[in-house]
Amino acid sequence: MSFTPEFWLILGLTLVLGWVLGLMSRSGGGRWKRELAAEREAHATYRRDAEARIGELERENARYRADLPPRDRPASAIDNLDLRRP
DSSP: OOOOHHHHHHHHHHHHHHHHHHHHTOOOHHHHHHHHHHHHHHHHHHHHHHHHHHHHHHHHHHHHHHHSOGGGSOOOGGGGOOTTOO
16 A cells, blocks of 8 residues: 555644644643642641641630539530430
8 A cells, every 4th residue: 555645745734733733732731730739738738727726726625614613514415315215
């Protein structure tokens, strides 16, 4: 099977057109990778801050409960169980 010069020309133009369309449709992968890394870092910072705040609130809650007299302390869920029911 022999190829004509016109066939080689069409094949070459198709290849070049494919490269051009591929480069035009490229999403600039470097930019998206940088933005993803920045978003991950921002999320990690938010999580660290939120967990620090939760720990702070739990310590504050423990101090509050320790300062209450025994009769004013809220009852736990286990204290509300009625064990006489079958």
